[in-house]
Structures are given as structure tokens and as C-alpha cells.
Amino acid sequence: MTRRLQVMKFGGTSVGNAECIARAAKIVAQSAREGRCVAVVSAMSGVTNRLIEAARMAEAGNRSGALASIEEVRAQHESALNALLEDESERAGVRARLEAVLAEGSRFCEGTALLRELSLRTMDAISSLGERLSAPLVSAAVKELGLRSEALEATELIVTDEYHGGAEPQMEQTRARSQARILPLLNGGSIPVVTGFLGATPEGELTTLGRGGSDYSATILGAALDADEVIIWTDVEGVLTADPRLVTEAQTIPEISYREAAELAYFGAKVLHPKTLRPVVQAGIPVWIRNSFAPEKPGTKITPQGQSIGGGVKALTAIRDVTLISVGGPGIVGLPDVVGRTFSTTAEVRANVLLISQSSSQNDICFGVSSSDASKTVDALRKEFAQDLAHHKVEHIRVDPHIAIVAVVGQNMCGTPGIAGKTFNAMGKAGVNLIAIAQGSSETNISFVIEEQSVVPALRSLHREFALHKSAHRIPNAQGVLD
Numbered sequence: 001m002t003r004r005l006q007v008m009k010f011g012g013t014s015v016g017n018a019e020c021i022a023r024a025a026k027i028v029a030q031s032a033r034e035g036r037c038v039a040v041v042s043a044m045s046g047v048t049n050r051l052i053e054a055a056r057m058a059e060a061g062n063r064s065g066a067l068a069s070i071e072e073v074r075a076q077h078e079s080a081l082n083a084l085l086e087d088e089s090e091r092a093g094v095r096a097r098l099e100a101v102l103a104e105g106s107r108f109c110e111g112t113a114l115l116r117e118l119s120l121r122t123m124d125a126i127s128s129l130g131e132r133l134s135a136p137l138v139s140a141a142v143k144e145l146g147l148r149s150e151a152l153e154a155t156e157l158i159v160t161d162e163y164h165g166g167a168e169p170q171m172e173q174t175r176a177r178s179q180a181r182i183l184p185l186l187n188g189g190s191i192p193v194v195t196g197f198l199g200a201t202p203e204g205e206l207t208t209l210g211r212g213g214s215d216y217s218a219t220i221l222g223a224a225l226d227a228d229e230v231i232i233w234t235d236v237e238g239v240l241t242a243d244p245r246l247v248t249e250a251q252t253i254p255e256i257s258y259r260e261a262a263e264l265a266y267f268g269a270k271v272l273h274p275k276t277l278r279p280v281v282q283a284g285i286p287v288w289i290r291n292s293f294a295p296e297k298p299g300t301k302i303t304p305q306g307q308s309i310g311g312g313v314k315a316l317t318a319i320r321d322v323t324l325i326s327v328g329g330p331g332i333v334g335l336p337d338v339v340g341r342t343f344s345t346t347a348e349v350r351a352n353v354l355l356i357s358q359s360s361s362q363n364d365i366c367f368g369v370s371s372s373d374a375s376k377t378v379d380a381l382r383k384e385f386a387q388d389l390a391h392h393k394v395e396h397i398r399v400d401p402h403i404a405i406v407a408v409v410g411q412n413m414c415g416t417p418g419i420a421g422k423t424f425n426a427m428g429k430a431g432v433n434l435i436a437i438a439q440g441s442s443e444t445n446i447s448f449v450i451e452e453q454s455v456v457p458a459l460r461s462l463h464r465e466f467a468l469h470k471s472a473h474r475i476p477n478a479q480g481v482l483d
């Protein structure tokens with residue numbers, strides 16, 4: 001019989017310094033003693049942001065600024081390395097590996113500064129250096145506990161398309177490569193520590209999976225290796241009823257369904273990358289969210305069905321930094337293809353459309369995109385509708401940047417009477433103005449658009465209205481209804 005396999009991912013704060021890395025290594029070692037374990041690691045906290053900053057400085061021609069940032073990254077890893085390993089000759093081996101990665105980083109920045117040009121491909125190469133630095137450190141910390149371990153770069157394992165900055169995995173090839181490379185290591189008693197966040201095209205060109213993408217790396221590898229479970233170790237005790245930074249009474253939810261968790265992630269709950277659950281849906285692999293700072297706590301289990309709370313509200317979330325774009329004017333009534341052209345344009349630039357609303361007079365189509373996608377979307381729409389704008393068939397392409405989307409999430413919620421009423425009642429109590437509403441056909445969420453500054457009062461009022469501070473502990477009766 002094969003021994004159970006856990007793929008465990010450690011986020012940036014869970015490998016944020018030597019102490020955290022040592023704690024992560026202990027968790028890995030414990031899992032490897034009980035079964036088989038593959039670790040996936042993020043960059044140390046703050047590193048990816050610093051690298052992106054370095055790339056931007058280089059693009060602006062600020063070579064010395066960019067190289068100084070790389071130096072700071074070196075210092076952060078050097079101090080963790082010195083604190084983690086006792087033996088200087090062991091340190092020297094790891095240091096050589098880190099230096100090789102850092103030298104690549106400096107060269108990328110120098111080239112960028114020289115050309116004052118930063119392609120998405122180069123941005124991927126620079127922004128992923130953090131994972132390539134943290135994996136050897138975590139692997140070394142595991143070895144320090146007397147176990148065998150090898151740091152692997154996911155360019156060898158995760159095969160993706162060539163969409164730099166948000167690549168998609170090609171699962172068949174990923175499966176073949178991951179099994180060929182990782183299973184022999186596991187069978188030989190060694191613990192693979194894999195870089196999160198990155199992959200490579202079939203030709204070997206490095207790509208990244210998007211910000212926060214190490215969660216996705218973990219489930220991609222979990223599915224590719226037929227893991228028994230995936231555990232995402234982070235800095236909170238699981239999926240909470242709301243972002244605890246915004247709602248202090250938020251509670252940990254013991255069990256939640258794939259659908260609910262995906263909906264929360266899609267609507268901005270940072271605890272999970274929006275695509276995290278996709279790879280595991282087919283095989284039904286459970287995903288745990290747990291706190292690496294309190295490993296004795298059970299965390300949240302994400303399962304195909306979740307634990308029913310009888311169609312009630314499970315959690316709230318919000319996406320800030322949304323831009324509302326509207327395409328319209330009286331002239332669009334006679335232009336039947338405006339909707340089609342609008343959304344083929346958003347698809348072409350791969351803008352993530354978060355919510356769509358069309359007024360019944362057909363004067364206006366409005367939709368929300370992440371603010372980071374806004375300028376490329378508007379440019380592309382202006383190009384697409386240039387003729388129509390010139391001839392006043394389309395009167396305007398309007399942009400409203402300070403918007404947020406709030407989502408109320410729970411399985412089968414929309415079939416439960418009164419939830420929409422309670423939701424909007426809570427907004428009325430908090431004095432929050434609703435700009436647009438989208439319940440859609442999804443049974444799992446009600447989402448609406450408000451001004452960004454109203455997010456916190458909106459969430460707090462909703463949390464109170466649905467008594468979510470108690471809900472995590474309530475059990476439905478035989479009819480699935482909560483008291």
C-alpha cells in the first residue's frame with residue numbers, strides 16, 4: 001500500500017524569517033514521518049513586492065536603485081541562512097545556490113535598466129526570484145532536522161501556456177513531469193521542496209501563475225501527484241467568516257465547500273488564490289487552510305460538499321481596487337453587437353470581469369474589472385469602438401475607479417427567502433449607497449457594488465445582521481435549518 005501523500009504550501013509569512021522557516025520545516029518533518037510530504041513554498045514575505053519594485057526601477061533607468069533592492073533581498077536571505085544552519089560548510093553550499101539566483105536577478109535588472117524596457121517575460125523572471133531563493137532555505141532547514149530533502153524549481157514540473165503574469169497549467173504534461181521527477185524522490189525517502197508561483201512553457205520559458213499563485217501551485221501539484229490532501233499553511237486559522245483585518249469578530253469556519261471557497265476567493269478573500277480549487281475539483285481532493293503559527297488548531301477543511309448550514313450565509317468578502325467601466329449612450333440601442341464586442345475585447349486583453357450589469361433601456365452596459373486591468377481594458381475598448389465613438393453611435397466609455405464589490409456567500413443561499421432583504425437592510429442601516437447589484441443565476445452569492453470607502457461599514461453591518469460571529473459553531477437541525 002502506498003503511504004498517504006500530503007502536499008503542503010507555506011505562504012510568505014509562514015517562511016518570513018529564520019524562526020518561521022524552522023517552524024515550517026518542523027511541520028514538514030512531522031508529515032514526512034507519518035507519510036509522504038511535498039512542500040511548496042512562497043517567497044519570504046515582502047520579497048516579491050521588493051523584486052517587482054526593483055524591476056520597475058530598472059525600467060525607469062534607475063539601475064543603482066534596482067541593484068540596491070536586490071542587495072536587500074540578499075541580506076534578508078543571508079541573515080535567515082546564518083540563523084538556520086549551524087555548520088559553515090553546509091551554509092556555503094546553500095549560499096552558492098542563492099548567489100547564483102541573485103546574480104541572475106542582477107543581470108535581469110541591468111539589462112532592463114539598459115534598455116529601459118520591461119517585458120512581461122522579464123517581469124516573470126524577476127518577480128519569481130523570491131521562490132527560487134526560499135526553496136533552498138526551507139529544504140536546508142528540513143535537512144537540519146536530520147531528514148533528506150531536495151529543493152526543486154517548478155520550471156521542471158509545472159508546464160503552462162505562455163501567458164506571462166497569469167499562466168495556466170497544462171495538466172497532462174504537468175502530471176507526467178511531476179510524477180517522473182517527484183515520485184522517485186519520495187520513494188527514496190527525500191522530501192521535495194518546490195518553488196511556488198512559477199512554471200514554464202513546454203519550451204522551458206519561465207512563467208508565473210499570478211500574484212498569490214503559490215496556493216494554485218500547491219493544488220496543481222496535489223492533483224498531478226494524486227495527493228490525499230493539500231494543506232495551505234498561512235497566518236490565519238483557516239477561512240474566516242470575513243477578513244479578520246476588517247471585521248474583528250470574524251470566526252473560523254470548520255468546513256466549507258469547494259463552491260463556497262472558490263466564490264470567496266474569486267470575490268477577493270486573499271486567503272486563497274482565486275484558481276486554487278480548480279485542479280482538485282475532479283479528483284475531490286480535500287484542501288485544508290491552517291495556521292502555521294498555531295499548528296495544533298484544526299483549521300478549515302474545504303471539501304466537495306462542505307458542511308451544510310441549510311442555505312444560510314457562510315461568509316462575506318470584498319474586492320477593493322475595482323474600476324467600473326461603462327460603455328453607452330442612447331445610440332447603442334440600435335447596435336446589437338455592442339455587448340458582444342465589449343466582452344470579446346475584455347477577453348482579448350484577459351481582463352478579469354468581476355460583475356456585469358446592463359440597464360433595461362439598453363443605454364448602458366457597465367462592468368467591474370480589477371483596477372490593475374482597467375487602463376488596458378479602456379484602451380482596447382476605445383480602439384474597438386473608435387468608429388462608433390466618432391459617429392456618436394457610442395457616446396461614452398466612462399471609468400469610475402474608486403469602487404468595491406461586496407459578496408455574501410453561502411451554498412444554496414439564493415433559494416432561501418429573506419437573504420437579499422436582510423443584505424440590503426444591513427446596507428440601509430449602515431447608510432451605504434448601492435451602485436449596482438448582481439445576484440445572477442449563481443446559487444452561491446449575492447454581490448453588489450459600493451463605493452470603496454464604504455467597505456468596512458458594509459462588512460461589519462452584514463456580519464452583525466447575519467450573526468456570523470456565532471455561525472461557525474451553529475449546527476443545522478435535521479431539516480438543515482439553523483435555530
Ligand code: ADP
Nearest residue numbers: 011012013234236238239240242243269270271
Ligand atoms: P499567505 O502569504 O500565507 O499566502 P495571504 O496574505 O495571501 O497569506 O492570505 C492570508 C490573509 O488573507 C490573512 O492574513 C487575512 O488577512 C486575509 N483574508 C481575507 N479574507 C479572509 C477570510 N475570509 N478568511 C481568512 N483570511 C482572510
Ligand code: ASP
Nearest residue numbers: 042048197211212213214
Ligand atoms: N510570492 C508570490 C506573491 O507574493 C506568490 C505567493 O506568495 O503566493 O504574489
Ligand code: MG
Nearest residue numbers: 011212270271
Ligand atoms: Mg497568499
